[in-house]
Each structure stands twice: as C-alpha cells, then as structure tokens.
Amino acid sequence: MQDSAATEIKGLRRRAFIPGVLGMSSASGVAPVRLRSSPPDRAGSDREPSVLVIAEQVSVRNDVARELARNFELLHATHFTSALRKLAARPSVSAIILDLALMDGRGASWFLARLVDHAYEGPRILLSSVLGRQQTSSQGSGPRSHFTLATPWVPGELRAHIDRALGTPCAAQPAADM
Numbered sequence: 596m597q598d599s600a601a602t603e604i605k606g607l608r609r610r611a612f613i614p615g616v617l618g619m620s621s622a623s624g625v626a627p628v629r630l631r632s633s634p635p636d637r638a639g640s641d642r643e644p645s646v647l648v649i650a651e652q653v654s655v656r657n658d659v660a661r662e663l664a665r666n667f668e669l670l671h672a673t674h675f676t677s678a679l680r681k682l683a684a685r686p687s688v689s690a691i692i693l694d695l696a697l698m699d700g701r702g703a704s705w706f707l708a709r710l711v712d713h714a715y716e717g718p719r720i721l722l723s724s725v726l727g728r729q730q731t732s733s734q735g736s737g738p739r740s741h742f743t744l745a746t747p748w749v750p751g752e753l754r755a756h757i758d759r760a761l762g763t764p765c766a767a768q769p770a771a772d773m
Contacts, residue, residue: 643668644689646762649706654732655694655722655746662714662754674699675706682713689761692753694722718760720753722746735752 635689645668649660656671663669670685674697683690690712697701707719718741742756 643672645685645687646757647672647678647685649675649690649692649697650671650694650722651697652694655696656745658718659692659753663757667757675701677710678706679713680711682710682715688715688717690718690720690757692720692722696697696722696724696746713750718742718757720744720756720760722748 613684630655643666646663647670648656649672650656650659660669667689668744670681670684670688679690682691693703693706696701699706703721720741721743722745723743724746741760744753744756
C-alpha cells in the first residue's frame with residue numbers, strides 16, 4: 596500500500612511541473628497550449644475530394660502524397676482504429692488507400708468488413724509489396740476493392756487508378772511550370 600502511495604505522489608510531483616495539467620495552476624500563469632490533432636480546414640477543401648491513406652511507412656505516405664496532394668485532400672492514418680475515427684468524422688471521404696503491409700493486429704480483412712458496417716461505398720485501393728504487377732492487374736475491379744496496386748508503382752499509376760475510380764479526368768493536366 597505504501598509503495599503505490601509513493602508512486603502516486605511521485606507522479607503528482609512530476610505533473611506539477613507541467614503547466615495546466617490536471618487543473619493545477621502553473622507558476623508563470625501561462626494558459627496551456629491547445630494542441631490540434633489534425634490540420635485546420637483548408638479553404639479549397641470543398642472543391643478537393645478527400646482520400647484516406649492508411650499506411651505506417653512514411654515512404655508509402657510520401658509516395659501517395661507526391662502523386663495526389665495537388666488535387667486531393669489527404670487524410671493520413673497509421674492504424675485501423677484511427678482510420679475508422681477519421682472516416683466517422685469525415686463521411687465524405689472519396690477513396691481509401693490501404694497499405695497491406697500495415698502491422699495492425701486486426702488485419703486488413705477486419706478493416707474492410709468495418710467499411711461495409713459504416714456503409715462506405717467508395718473505391719478501396721490496396722497497396723501490396725508482396726504481389727507482382729501481373730497479379731495485381733488481374734485482381735482489379737473486385738466487389739470490395741476496386742484496385743490492387745503493387746508497391747513501388749510506376750509514377751502516375753496510382754493517380755490513373757484514382758481518376759478512373761472517381762471518374763475525374765485530372766490525370767492529363769499539363770504542368771504549370773512551363
């Protein structure tokens with residue numbers, strides 16, 4: 596009993612030095628800083644379709660952003676629970692990109708079943724580092740996933756799949772830098 600009381604007191608002492616924790620006033624009187632878990636709404640988000648990207652690897656998220664960030668609002672999640680929360684908060688998600696290398700213990704099949712529970716009818720694009728290009732091309736247009744794409748993919752391939760799934764002819768835009 597005494598050990599747990601001592602641990603609790605140590606914890607309170609540690610927290611006492613953090614301003615604004617547990618209603619304790621800070622010595623300097625500075626109000627606690629509000630943290631945002633997601634970026635503020637962008638002015639152009641009404642025009643841009645949003646895509647939920649579920650991937651743990653930063654390289655995969657960066658590759659997706661490189662192809663889609665110009666014309667799509669990207670929402671990132673690193674595990675399935677976070678992805679379901681974002682989907683519940685933003686039911687207008689246009690497409691979902693799921694990296695099958697995700698190490699979430701529940702598995703991709705569990706997450707895809709939850710999409711049915713949430714009545715999500717948009718395209719699901721599965722990224723796989725295990726399947727080869729020939730295998731992924733033969734698995735496209737299934738009833739639950741519209742496309743399966745091998746990673747790494749050819750530049751422009753993901754964008755072409757998204758455009759085809761959403762029916763947006765944005766793939767052939769000329770570069771504005773010229």
